[in-house]
Amino acid sequence: xxxxxxxxxxxxxxxxxxxxxxxxxxxxxxxxxxxxxxxxxxxxxxxxxxxxxxxxxxxxxxxxxxxxxxxxxxxxxxxxxxxxxxxxxxxxxxxxxxxxxxxxxxxxxxxxxxxxxxxxxxxxxxxxxxxxxxxxxxxxxxxxxxxxxxxxxxxxxxxxxxxxxxxxxxxxxxxxxxxxxxxxxxxxxxxxxxxxxxxxxxxxxxxxxxxxxxxxxxxxxxxxxxxxxxxxxxxxxxxxxxxxxxxxxxxxxxxxxxxxxxxxx
Amino acid sequence: xxxxxxxxxxxxxxxxxxxxxxxxxxxxxxxxxxxxxxxxxxxxxxxxxxxxxxxxxxxxxxxxxxxxxxxxxxxxxxxxxxxxxxxxxxxxxxxxxxxxxxxxxxxxxxxxxxxxxxxxxxxxxxxxxxxxxxxxxxxxxxxxxxxxxxxxxxxxxxxxxxxxxxxxxxxxxxxxxxxxxxxxxxxxxxxxxxxxxxxxxxxxxxxxxxxxxxxxxxxxxxxxxxxxxxxxxxxxxxxxxxxxxxxxxxxxxxxxxxxxxxxxxxxxxxxxxxxxxxxxxxxxxxxxxxxxxxxxxxxxxxxxxxx
Numbered sequence: 001x002x003x004x005x006x007x008x009x010x011x012x013x014x015x016x017x018x019x020x021x022x023x024x025x026x027x028x029x030x031x032x033x034x035x036x037x038x039x040x041x042x043x044x045x046x047x048x049x050x051x052x053x054x055x056x057x058x059x060x061x062x063x064x065x066x067x068x069x070x071x072x073x074x075x076x077x078x079x080x081x082x083x084x085x086x087x088x089x090x091x092x093x094x095x096x097x098x099x100x101x102x103x104x105x106x107x108x109x110x111x112x113x114x115x116x117x118x119x120x121x122x123x124x125x126x127x128x129x130x131x132x133x134x135x136x137x138x139x140x141x142x143x144x145x146x147x148x149x150x151x152x153x154x155x156x157x158x159x160x161x162x163x164x165x166x167x168x169x170x171x172x173x174x175x176x177x178x179x180x181x182x183x184x185x186x187x188x189x190x191x192x193x194x195x196x197x198x199x200x201x202x203x204x205x206x207x208x209x210x211x212x213x214x215x216x217x218x219x220x221x222x223x224x225x226x227x228x229x230x231x232x233x234x235x236x237x238x239x240x241x242x243x244x245x246x247x248x249x250x251x252x253x254x255x256x257x258x259x260x261x262x263x264x265x
Numbered sequence: 266x267x268x269x270x271x272x273x274x275x276x277x278x279x280x281x282x283x284x285x286x287x288x289x290x291x292x293x294x295x296x297x298x299x300x301x302x303x304x305x306x307x308x309x310x311x312x313x314x315x316x317x318x319x320x321x322x323x324x325x326x327x328x329x330x331x332x333x334x335x336x337x338x339x340x341x342x343x344x345x346x347x348x349x350x351x352x353x354x355x356x357x358x359x360x361x362x363x364x365x366x367x368x369x370x371x372x373x374x375x376x377x378x379x380x381x382x383x384x385x386x387x388x389x390x391x392x393x394x395x396x397x398x399x400x401x402x403x404x405x406x407x408x409x410x411x412x413x414x415x416x417x418x419x420x421x422x423x424x425x426x427x428x429x430x431x432x433x434x435x436x437x438x439x440x441x442x443x444x445x446x447x448x449x450x451x452x453x454x455x456x457x458x459x460x461x462x463x464x465x466x467x468x469x470x471x472x473x474x475x476x477x478x479x480x481x482x483x484x485x486x487x488x489x490x491x492x493x494x495x496x497x498x499x500x501x502x503x504x505x506x507x508x509x510x511x512x513x514x515x516x517x518x519x520x521x522x523x524x525x526x527x528x529x530x531x532x533x534x535x536x537x538x539x540x541x542x543x544x545x546x547x548x549x550x551x552x553x554x555x556x557x558x559x560x561x562x563x564x565x566x567x568x569x570x571x572x
Contacts, residue, residue, distance in 0.1 A: 064453040088454035099296060099447045100504045109444055112455045117437045145502040161451075 012076035014038050015085065015169035015200045016061060021070030023053070023060045031057050034070075034225045038169070038202055039217055043195050045205040045231075048221035049244050054204045055091065055173050057221065062088055062171065074169070084113060087167035089158045091174055097147045103157050104129050104142040110164035132160040136190060152183030159187055163194075170194060172203045176210075188214055208256050211235055270402035273523070275417060276394040279424050280485070280519040280545060283477040286428040287489035288515035289435060290470050292508050295494040296446045301356050302467060303490030305363035307474040307483040309333075309340045312370030314478075319377060326419070330475050337471040340366060392482025394523070394541045397421070420480040427476040434469050438462055443504065481542050488546035489515055496553040499560030518548040 011017040016038040023031040031053035038044055046054045059065040061072045063079060074082035087110070107129040108122065115125070133139040136156040141149065149157065155175055162170050170191075176184050191201050191214075205211065211218060211231060218235050220226040220243040227239040237253040248256075287303070294300045310333035317332025340362055347358040397420055401413035408414070435442070444452040445459035452459040470490070477486045497510035522545030529544070530537045557563060 059450065062454045064450050083454070083456055086454070088451060090448065090450040090454075094450055095448045096296075096446070100498065100502050100507055101443070101447060102503070105504075106447070109440075109448070109451070110455075112440060112444060112457055115440060117440070147502075165455075 007073070007076045010037050011073055013040050014076075015040055015074055016079075016171075016202060017073045017076075018057070018061055019071040019073075021057065021060060021072065022068045023056050023065060023070075024068050029068075029223060031060060032224050034221065036219050036225060036228055038200055040200055041195065041198050042217045043191065043201045043203070043215045044217040044219060045203055045211050045215040046219045046221055047205055047208065047211060047243065048226075049247070052222040052243075054221055058088075058171055058173060058202075058204065062086065085168040087162040087165040087170045089162045089170065089172040089175060092151065092154055092158065092177065097149075097154065099146065101146055102142070103133065103138065103144050103146060103149070106146055106157055107132055107160045107164055110161040128164055129160070132163040133157075135163055135193075136160045137186060150180075152179040155179050155183060155187065159190060163190070167199070169200045169202065172201070174204050174206060176205070176207065208240070208252075211256075270404060270407060271399055272395075273527070274402060275397045275399045275421055276541065277520060277523050279397055279418075279421055279480050280394060280523055280541065281516050282421075282424045282428045283473075283481055283485065284489045284493070284515035284519040284545065284549075285512050286424070286431050286473050287477060287486055288493035288511040289431055289508065290466070290473055291490040291492075291494035292497070292504075292511055293435075293442055293446060293466060294470065294490055295498060300491045300495070301359045303470050303474060304487045305340055305344070305359045306337045306467075306471050307478060307486040307490075308363045308367040309336045309370070310475055310478045310483065312336055312366050312373060315370050315373040315377070319373065326479065329479065333475040333478060334471065336366065337475065341467060341471075392478070392480055392485065392542050394481055397480065423476050424480060427473055431469055431473060434465065438465065442466065484546045485542045488549045492546075492549035492553045493518070496549075496556035496560070499556040499563045502562055514549065514552050518552060519545050522546070522548040 011019075014037045016036075018034060018036045021031060021034045022029055030051075034053075034057060046057065048054050056065060060067040060070070061079065063072075063083070072079040074085055079086070104126065108125045110132070111125050111128065130139055130142060133142055136159050138153060138156050138160060141153065141157075146154065146157065159172075159175065162172075172191075175187055179187070191203075195201055203215070205215070212235070215231055217229065218231050219228045220234065220239050222243050222245070226243045227234045235257055237257050240248055240253060240256065291300070291303065294303055313332040313334070313336025314329045315332075316336070317328045320332075321328045343362045343366075344355065344358045347353065347361055348355050351358065351361075353361075397418045399407075399413075399417055401407055401410075401416035403413070406413075441452070441457045441459070441462040444455075444457045445462050449459045474483070474486050474490075477489075493511040493514035494507070496514050497507045500510045501507050523541045525548070526539045526541040526544035528538075530539060
């Protein structure tokens with residue numbers, strides 16, 4: 001029998017603490033021994049090149065993809081018993097948008113855990129779903145078929161489904177991929193509202209130029225964890241070069257790591 | 266009237282029940298783009314039945330269903346193996362596995378055929394709806410006569426209980442099924458167990474296919490898993506409405522197909538009838554064709570395919 005390991009306080013208070021997480025496909029590690037303790041109440045970006053294992057890290061943490069080794073805890077307890085506190089917004093492209101469902105049907109899917117199989121009456125569910133839709137400015141589309149929405153509208157519906165879950169931690173996989181500028185700012189407003197309520201956000205993000213504006217913490221990932229911490233401290237030229245394997249130019253880097261020089265442009 | 270009771274009531278009821286049961290499951294197969302699994306499982310029932318006959322030496326229903334069940338299981342495992350080690354997509358794996366196993370079944374059948382037992386490929390394909398005769402069904406009174414009811418062909422009760430089991434399964438697991446079909450990653454994140462529900466769905470498909478196989482043959486099963494649901498998808502963008510349409514299409518093709526097969530050739534001046542199962546399957550295909558041509562939702566937005 002293993003003795004119960006003492007859980008550090010940082011892990012106990014973190015909505016998602018990942019320790020030694022390794023995932024491999026076909027014996028090739030795509031995520032290798034990553035440790036990351038999400039600071040509570042933070043807005044954290046996961047940044048790294050294509051194939052760095054950003055989505056895989058999230059999916060393995062959420063039990064969607066099998067992990068080889070590793071420990072994932074939510075407020076110090078195993079994820080499996082605490083998953084109710086976590087909302088997940090998958091990549092928009094992972095879903096069959098041709099599915100015969102309306103916008104409100106999709107948002108109500110976020111209530112899955114509260115619904116019992118014998119309950120058909122959905123008056124309360126509908127009210128909650130309309131409330132979530134209103135927060136993302138989509139209430140006028142409630143009865144629209146999901147396939148008729150634009151990419152940005154689909155992403156807002158996904159966000160509304162996460163809002164209805166009322167979770168401490170919301171995990172988003174590239175929420176700004178393929179959406180228009182108006183949607184991007186609408187989504188970031190909602191995410192900041194959530195953070196101001198004291199909730200935590202963890203977000204795969206690929207636009208390096210907005211990391212400073214949107215996030216307060218960052219995890220730099222390229223199969224292994226390269227660096228993690230406050231954006232001001234960790235989002236440095238040296239760390240970015242290490243993450244992207246030296247593929248970023250000096251000019252790019254200078255703009256990225258110093259918001260002042262970006263505004264001076 | 267007594268003719269109808271004796272010769273047509275049971276075949277019609279069995280065809281309608283089985284058609285609607287398969288159509289119900291078919292809705293989810295079509296939405297998951299898994300239609301071929303119904304095809305695969307109903308084909309491999311043949312080798313399963315032949316092997317069970319070779320082992321037991323008798324044509325008992327129980328042994329046949331067991332054989333078909335085991336072979337469905339073997340098929341699902343083989344498909345997964347071919348997909349993983351052959352590195353092909355799952356529909357290609359299904360195609361390879363079920364055609365090979367069906368061919369093996371035909372070979373086994375011919376090889377033992379010399380023993381002269383009534384078990385042939387035709388029976389496996391078309392079933393034998395017309396043979397479900399209710400000898401005690403001599404008039405309306407028989408419907409309330411326990412003794413006459415006891416003489417009903419056992420296929421009717423079997424079809425009805427499988428139908429009931431499918432309805433119970435779909436009502437209880439509807440949310441998990443919908444979630445797992447639309448967004449499997451999210452389903453896993455809220456512990457809706459998409460993999461388990463997937464397995465249950467395939468199991469129900471196997472149960473329905475095997476129960477239907479004996480009574481109506483595999484042609485109806487294959488057609489009913491795909492055609493009514495695929496046609497219904499072209500009629501509406503709401504899942505509940507789609508399911509209602511699919512049930513209607515299944516019932517209409519079953520009743521109309523049975524009537525046309527029995528009397529259609531006569532109306533055309535031929536003194537004959539054609540296979541009811543064949544006609545039912547054909548009609549379901551015609552309905553799908555009509556839905557493709559005139560269904561209101563056949564031009565769906567392309568938003569789904571971007572990204």
